[in-house]
Amino acid sequence: MSKRTNYISWDEYFMGVALLSAKRSKDPATQVGACIVNNKNKIVGAGYNGLPAGCDDNEFPWDKQGDFLETKYPYVCHAELNAILNNIGMDLHGCRIYTALFPCNECAKAIIQSGITEVIYLSDKYNGSDTSLASRRMLDTAGVQYRKVEVHISKIELSFEEKDV
Ligand SMILES: O=c1[nH]c(=O)n([C@H]2C[C@H](O)[C@@H](COP(=O)(O)O)O2)cc1CO
Numbered sequence: 215m216s217k218r219t220n221y222i223s224w225d226e227y228f229m230g231v232a233l234l235s236a237k238r239s240k241d242p243a244t245q246v247g248a249c250i251v252n253n254k255n256k257i258v259g260a261g262y263n264g265l266p267a268g269c270d271d272n273e274f275p276w277d278k279q280g281d282f283l284e285t286k287y288p289y290v291c292h293a294e295l296n297a298i299l300n301n302i303g304m305d306l307h308g309c310r311i312y313t314a315l316f317p318c319n320e321c322a323k324a325i326i327q328s329g330i331t332e333v334i335y336l337s338d339k340y341n342g343s344d345t346s347l348a349s350r351r352m353l354d355t356a357g358v359q360y361r362k363v364e365v366h367i368s369k370i371e372l373s374f375e376e377k378d379v
Pocket residue numbers: 241243244245246247262263264278286290291292293294315316317318321340
């Protein structure tokens with residue numbers, strides 16, 4: 215018997231982990247996930263956008279508009295920052311980060327400071343916004359590479375049915 219050929223690529227695998235992490239997000243509008251991988255293709259961190267530990271998801275606002283302090287924006291910790299902070303205690307120098315959304319300027323700072331050297335993103339829907347322009351400026355200057363993820367599939371379906379294992 216010869217080996218399976220329709221297995222997923224490394225990029226599909228790690229972006230898949232980022233997207234699965236995003237499923238934990240409580241943000242009703244935008245769920246973002248991120249996954250950090252070292253140069254041996256081992257996962258060393260993952261995260262999603264959510265409130266800081268101890269801040270109750272039910273007590274804080276999830277609105278996008280209105281009085282700033284009554285929106286989610288001042289409170290949500292972005293997926294990329296959570297993945298960095300959640301890392302398993304590794305030095306992240308030379309690691310790469312897979313993220314569902316191109317990182318904002320604040321996440322770019324954390325990415326650069328942590329030593330991550332490559333960003334692989336799926337959506338770039340805020341391209342052209344000030345946060346995205348500032349992010350690119352810092353990543354470019356600091357020599358952090360970025361590229362859109364390369365995938366050959368449009369969906370992965372997971373079954374939790376025992377019979378499917
Ligand atoms: O890189 C990111 N990572 C990340 O986790 N986020 C989060 C913050 C918010 O919870 C949500 C963005 O909100 P919205 O797109 O609905 O305005 O995604 C937002 C960005 C922006 O690029």
